[in-house]
Amino acid sequence: MSAVLVINSGSSSLKYQLLEMEGETVLANGLIERIGEQAGSVKHSVSAEGDEETFRNEEPVADHSAAFRVMIDAFEQHGPSLAENPPVVVGHRVVHGGKRFFEPTVVTDLVKINIEDLSDLAPLHNPANLDGITAAQKAFPDVPHVAVFDTAFHSTLAPSAYTYAIDAELAEKNRVRRYGFHGTSHKFVSEAAAAFLQRPLGELKTIVLHLGNGASACAVDGGRSKDTSMGLTPLEGLVMGTRSGDLDPAVLIHLHRKAGLGFDELDTLLNRRSGLVGLSGRGDMRDVVEAAESGDDAAALALEVYLHRLKHYVGSYIAVLGGVDAIVFTAGVGENSVAVRGRALAGLERLGIRIDPERNASPERGPRVISTDDSAVAVLVIPTNEELEIARQSLSVI
Ligand code: ADP
Numbered sequence: 001m002s003a004v005l006v007i008n009s010g011s012s013s014l015k016y017q018l019l020e021m022e023g024e025t026v027l028a029n030g031l032i033e034r035i036g037e038q039a040g041s042v043k044h045s046v047s048a049e050g051d052e053e054t055f056r057n058e059e060p061v062a063d064h065s066a067a068f069r070v071m072i073d074a075f076e077q078h079g080p081s082l083a084e085n086p087p088v089v090v091g092h093r094v095v096h097g098g099k100r101f102f103e104p105t106v107v108t109d110l111v112k113i114n115i116e117d118l119s120d121l122a123p124l125h126n127p128a129n130l131d132g133i134t135a136a137q138k139a140f141p142d143v144p145h146v147a148v149f150d151t152a153f154h155s156t157l158a159p160s161a162y163t164y165a166i167d168a169e170l171a172e173k174n175r176v177r178r179y180g181f182h183g184t185s186h187k188f189v190s191e192a193a194a195a196f197l198q199r200p201l202g203e204l205k206t207i208v209l210h211l212g213n214g215a216s217a218c219a220v221d222g223g224r225s226k227d228t229s230m231g232l233t234p235l236e237g238l239v240m241g242t243r244s245g246d247l248d249p250a251v252l253i254h255l256h257r258k259a260g261l262g263f264d265e266l267d268t269l270l271n272r273r274s275g276l277v278g279l280s281g282r283g284d285m286r287d288v289v290e291a292a293e294s295g296d297d298a299a300a301l302a303l304e305v306y307l308h309r310l311k312h313y314v315g316s317y318i319a320v321l322g323g324v325d326a327i328v329f330t331a332g333v334g335e336n337s338v339a340v341r342g343r344a345l346a347g348l349e350r351l352g353i354r355i356d357p358e359r360n361a362s363p364e365r366g367p368r369v370i371s372t373d374d375s376a377v378a379v380l381v382i383p384t385n386e387e388l389e390i391a392r393q394s395l396s397v398i
Pocket of ligand 1: 211212213214241283284285286331332333336337338
């Protein structure tokens with residue numbers, strides 16, 4: 001039996017999952033939060049035969065090394081035994097791989113230096129990912145560690161899709177270009193869509209709509225990313241929970257000159273105080289839809305703006321791909337929001353896109369079709385599984 005441990009390390013959190021790869025089943029998963037604060041929170045869930053038992057605990061967790069000790073303790077106390085299910089590889093999510101990393105990569109000292117060097121492009125994420133890798137190497141010194149990059153799937157973007165039309169020399173010097181994110185999810189979901197439709201991946205033109213707290217769209221042509229809505233950072237593109245997505249860059253200049261906002265304030269504005277939160281005071285799509293349905297004008301407008309932007313990208317990606325075979329919804333909003341799915345693709349019948357309202361409203365989980373039988377384009381809901389994709393890719397390189 002081969003087990004893989006998947007690590008997603010944030011600045012103050014550590015998410016982990018232990019998978020058994022023969023049946024691709026989850027043995028346990030956990031989340032350690034508020035690392036470095038006075039009170040930490042620890043959640044460890046053990047899966048067995050379809051059931052999941054969860055253990056919670058509050059204890060201070062000083063840093064990432066301490067978080068790994070807490071994780072190993074949780075395995076010892078609640079199972080499954082790491083001695084009986086020793087991970088053959090530890091797979092790490094790393095957000096920014098820049099131009100350098102376009103494949104899952106076995107971590108060496110040089111790889112770590114390169115991840116560090118990319119920190120200016122992802123200051124919140126890459127240093128935290130690195131802390132996780134270093135602590136994991138100490139905790140599991142005898143197995144290979146593999147980095148799987150969020151940007152990697154988009155390394156197939158053509159220069160026309162990734163180049164910003166600004167001073168070329170300045171952009172090159174400062175590594176300013178579009179990179180794209182959520183690649184692990186877009187890859188997993190577009191491959192799962194082809195398998196679900198029983199069509200060869202190489203022939204399929206797919207638009208993946210990954211709608212979570214962060215959200216991005218991806219035009220996938222024959223299994224390769226051809227365009228995606230996030231850019232230099234995960235700020236560009238769709239309207240998100242707290243992020244603005246696309247806007248005229250002159251808005252920043254205007255707000256700086258007119259309202260006196262400095263760089264840090266603009267950063268906070270666009271990343272934390274915009275999107276659904278900025279427009280309606282609510283960042284969770286469930287709350288926005290509920291408020292909009294009960295007559296809250298700000299929530300209704302937030303939803304309209306969100307849907308308009310989504311439709312804008314769907315139309316644009318049909319043009320980029322030269323047609324589309326499947327449109328796939330995934331992540332928190334995409335997998336759960338009947339209202340968002342139905343309304344985002346309403347009125348596109350002339351493009352061959354027809355949603356079946358009953359299929360769309362079905363409480364069924366798992367991969368499913370929500371378009372009508374006579375819809376030329378298959379519209380699907382496919383739950384994403386980034387941990388499984390990281391585990392598969394990590395295993396594939398050792
Ligand atoms: P993350 O980007 O943090 O991984 P997820 O993919 O888990 O996020 O998505 C979380 C978001 O999904 C929540 O903020 C919420 O807006 C949305 N969501 C979850 N369940 C529902 C639901 N039933 N209806 C609408 N939106 C939902």
